[in-house]
Amino acid sequence: MRTRLLGILLVLLACVLAALGVPLATSEAQREQQRVVVDRIDDAARFAALAQNPIGQPDTSAAVEQQLTLDAELRRYHDVYGTSAGVFDLNGRALHAYPSDWTSAATGPSAEPFREALDGRRSHDPAQVWPWDDGNARLVIASPVVWDGDVVAVVVIESPTDAMRAHVLSGWLWLIGGEALAVLFAIGAAMALTRWVLRPVHDLDKVTHDIATGRLASRVAPAGGPPELRRLAHAFNEMAENVEQVLDQQRAFVADASHQLRNPLSALMLRVEVLGMELPDGHDEELAGVRVEGRRLAQVLDDLLGLARAENAGSAASAVDVGGLVADRVAGWGALAQERGVRLEWTPPDASPAAMIAMTTPTALTALAEPVGLGSALDAVLDNALKFTPAGGAVLVEALRVGEEVAIRVSDGGPGLDEEELARVGDRFWRSPRHQNVDGSGLGLSIARALLTANGGSLGFDPRDPVGLTVTLTLPAADVAETQPSPQRSGVLD
Template identity: 60%
Template sequence: MRTRLLPLLIVLMAGVLLALGFPLAASLAASEQQRVVVDRLDDAARFAALAQFVSETSPGTDERSATLGGELASYHDVYGIRAGIFYRNNRSMAAAPEDWVVPYDGEGRRAFNEALLGRRSHNPPQVWPWQTHARLIIASPVVRDGDVVAVVVTDSPTGQLRMRILRGWVLIFAGEAAAMLVAVGAAVRLTGWVLRPVRILDSVTHDIATGRMNSRVAATGGPPELRRLALSFNEMADNVEEALEQQRAFVADASHQLRNPLAALLLRIELLALELPEGNEEIASVRTEGKRLAQVLDDLLDLALAEHTAAELRLTDVGALTAERVASWRPVAEDKGVLLTAECGAVTAWADPVALSSALDAVIDNALKFTPAGEEVTVTVAALPGGETVAVGRRRPRAGPHGRGARPGRRPLLALGPAPERQGVGPRPLHRPGPADGGRRRGGLRSERAARSPRDGDRAP
């Protein structure tokens, strides 16, 4: 989140600085040029005052014209600025250099024509640092007896002006860069201050998700809303941990409470086995069921005492295990009048046998519970392409007395599919068919991960 929020803040701050910097740079350039224009207008006004006394017919004209020409020559030699006074017919009164004439077009001609109307140049085009050949032309009228008799024109190079503008822009750029660095530092601190509670909350959430239930969000800075969120999260985590502790305590207590009756039952089974012939299948099946139930209770106790446990996967014959569970549930099915069959192929997979058998027990129990008498429940085990092993239960009405009973579409009762973030096996949602439409309601447990078929080079986890 920080990598997305920080660039956004930096872009916004850079936009603000640029929005302020460009007008400031343009204002600086205009201010520097205006200073030069005012200076040239003052010079032009001084030359115009001298030119007022120069006349082609008045006595002493040669002396005054020579004085004016000397002033213009000195001005050109010292400052490198071309200057001249021209009559209305473009004839030169005095100029420096002497061969300089009024331009016949462009900005010089525009300024000359404007001065003939009695107006001084006040707004010449802006000169920018990259305009290396630009010149600044200023014109001012020479007025005698209320009439414009001549025009003073100055043509200035802009090298120094452009250099001053460029230096001012460099200072502005340096200030903008310094402000940008300060803004970036402020943005980094701001995003760190805002996102630190979020980062800590994310870390604690990950710890709780991986089994460390005692992790909590420590008191830290940040916006008040995020601090309240951290407090609410800690309260929620306390409630969840308390609920899990109560659940563990209940499971452990139930496991302990069931151990004694189960031990007594197993002892009576052993005593009963002594009275029966050797190799009796029924007593062997009952003994196996008792041992499996004892193993389930042991696993429940281990689960209640453990903080975070993973399934013990081993190479398991899923088909044989499924057939065994179907055989164990067949007496219950016969008592309900439901035909329970199994289609168990030779499928081997990595699985936890106890967890898988418990899942099958839950599914078969639900299937028998919600299947009306006279119908059939079939448990199928098959290996899917890609190496996943699936146990599928489906039900269908049995044929009528004439063999032409209705056979609606087969619906799965159990499908074991992959869920990469968990280990072990459990049933997916069970579909309980309704009496008329073949079943639209869902109930039962949910599968977490399928048993994985062994491949070449696989080893036991």
């Protein structure tokens, strides 16, 4: 979001600078040319005044003296400024001109200004010259020489534009430099502004992620930013507190209800057993069905109580030897696996593949977890794997390091799940329609997920090739957690 917001601000800034810079650059070029034009007009007027007597009264001594003065002024003007200047008759032939090879003003770039001067008009608005124009471009000024109200000659000045174009270009470079500094300043201001505006949003995003991953105590700390975002953060904290309170009440209700229902259920099952002793022969099948349903109901209540305890469990993580814990739990389930005809294979860390538990000694692989909770979560996953693996199949268990995490993978040989079922596996009370005849309450994997989430872990599900399901228990590695400082989130209260 910060990149997009900065991009929008910089685009707007570029448009504003372009809207200001282009007119300023144009104005600078026009101002410089106008200055040169005014100077040349003054020079042309002075030369026209000197040319009046020599042309209007060529035979007088004063006219001869002024003619010599005019020649000297034109020569000096050309030598000093490098500008061509001359006095031309009404046919455009040179009367006094320097350089001396300039013989006609009726052709070339001076033709149009010369014709305007013949009409008694002084050229004052030549075409704009730009820095990228041809170096041979000339700025032409023509002024009529008037005697007794008639135009008797024309003064033409052709000025080179190199110096003017260089001066304009220099002004443009200063303008570009100023706009560049303005851009840098604006970028810094925009970054500070976006940081100020988006900091509450960033904090809100982090706290939302924390709450979504089970850290319900996270809150957005009071911070800067616009008043609207501060009010949003305050409203979000109120909402999070209400959600946490509702969830706590729900869990307390589930735990209390499960606990309170166990005693009546136990009494009910005891009465069923007593009644079964008094029933006549032939009713054993009905009594067996009641017992099965009673045991199933008792299992559901136990699972509900376990889920409530798992979700209410606080974080008491410590460094756990994952290899040793997994080896212990696999050994505990070995007897049940053997009874069901399922091979339970355990690959310790850094051991050869398909190594059996009785033949291996696990190497040290530590993760940050609560030992009892991790063991219970692994028990739920192993129970689920053995439940769905047919006789003759195998359940593979391995523990390995994956980047900065430790993963425990349990792969069964059951029928597996399709893509739609994989999206729902682990939800409370959910069971695949294809597995409704298998014992269970649909809460085992939910309990495992709650136990892992409480300590920063996660539970993942992937299909196994060619058949089966792979369940991955992921936990943060203990050595990474020890070397990294505890998270200090700016603007976030945990």
